[in-house]
Amino acid sequence: MTPFAIAGIQMHVAALHSNVEAMLHRVDILMARFPWTQMALFSELAPYGPLHRFAQPFPNEALEQFQQKARQHKLWLIPGSMFRKLEDGRLMNSSVVINPEGEIVKTYDKMFPFRPYEEGISAGTDFCVFDVPQVGRFGLSICYDIWFPETTRQLTSQGVEVLLHPVLTGTTDRDAELAIARATAAQFQCYVFDVNGLGAGGVGRSLVVDPSSLVLHQSAGQEDIFPIEVDLELVRRQRETGMKGLGQVLKSFRDRDADFSVYDRTSNVDAYLKTLGPLETPRQGSPAGLTATDPRTALETAESSRVETYGAAVYRDNLAPFPLARGDGE
Template sequence: MTPFAIAGVQMHVSALHSNVEGMRHRLEVLMARFPWTQMVLFSELAPFGPLDRFAQPFPNDALQQFRDDARRFGIWLIPGSMFERAEDGRVYNTSVVINPDGDIVAKYSKMFPFRPYEAGIAAGTEFCVFDVPEVGRFGLSICYDIWFPETTRQLTSAGVEVLLHPVLTGTTDRDAELAIARATAAQFQCYVIDVNGLGAGGVGRSLVVDPAATVLHQSAGQEDMFPIEVDLDQVRRQRETGIKGLGQVLKSFRDREAEFSVYDRSSGADAYLKTLGPLETPRQGSTRGLHMSDPRTALNHTERPDIPPHNLSVFQGKTGSD
């Protein structure tokens, strides 16, 4: 058995002032109550909230305080993420991994900002994989990243056994996200530690899933600290023998005969995707993507002012063309 104790902290997050001291206070309480905790994960954008006007340069004072806390408690610490203002002016959604010596050993910027709603946030391009000595290999993704299985595929193909997943989901798609978290654990035979915030930080309902897609812990809608001891040997066993002795998913992917031409942008396999409209926020009364039987309503002229009303009938029966 290779046990390792990971605690998620689901806490109230304010949008208009710093939450750093609140995080440090909860960390103090957590370690007093559960001193056997070895790693702590906070939710996405917990330190300074969801508004990018509070973007910070890296390094910054808050990171130094978190480094001090990691060293003081002898823990691995992932203090959620924060908006990072880079030297070139671009803003990223960035997380760091701090080891028990207080060193930042990894840094990760969210690959899939929640566009179009997070317009203006730059996308990261580097994956985050790090090892906890004598324990196992961990990977980090942030919120919307998990909706794209390619991100977890890359991480687990590099040997990641535990996916750390800070989120900020305060919207009605939380049920879908929870389903994706469970599916991710089963598809990639890994633990998923999914930590959401409260208030401006989300609707809670944080989740811990094991590599057989069994829910080990499900938070509700109030503050919660949940240390869970995971067993990395369970990951290794199931990757060799299958989930409950059944599907050996990673090995089946490794031994595949098919190649996926959709990932070659020049192959033309993604031609359908090019027929979809622009990535933008829906407008009131939008009919995008709907099949309309009446050519006069097949396309709302306010959505495509470049097309005269008398030409709208040519779009009848087409989906995604606006």
């Protein structure tokens, strides 16, 4: 076993002023209490909270302070995320990975902003995978990303063994998110570090799960600093022999017979999804979904449309090679 200790830091996040100094202070506390820690992870939007008005370009002064702190403690540091302003004016929800030399080795843009609520935030398209030398491979996703298993599938298919997952969840779906975190660990045979904030940063209840879905730590609703030592040999052993000697899910996916045509945007397999209404915030007394199209009807309509389109194309193509008949005397 190569010991590697990762600490989640669940702290109060303010919305109206910077939390950077408070974050730096908590890193100092972490390293004073648990000097064997090798990586620290904060919650989503911890540095400046959830308001867009604090968006700024990268690099910036806050990142420089985090880089200096990582260098001071020889610590891998993921300071949650913050809104990043691009040169073209777009806003991203972005995180960075800082190594113990104080270098930013990765920048990640959230792939699935929490729409329609996270309005005005553009989506990233690049995955975040990085290696800790002599330890293993790590991946980063942000909050709502984990609701889409394709994101973790992509990461673990590239060998990711620990999923770092900063979140800002202050809503009533936290229970569902915790269930998804446990299911993700089991489905993809990886550790999951799910770190939430407090106050404007969420309702807490941060979670660490091992690759068998065993909960190693569950925070409550107060500030918490929780270093957990991971064993990546456990990940590798389980991926070879199965969870508890049973399901070898990554190898089963590799050796699958099925192809998933739903990922081909031209396949029309997702016809039912196209019958759903627009992605928008529900209104008071909204009847949305009460008269939704029956999935069977949607599929029948889509198939009929496909056949009609195909038939029209065949008719058109068969007309082209044949000239119009000439009448007698012409």
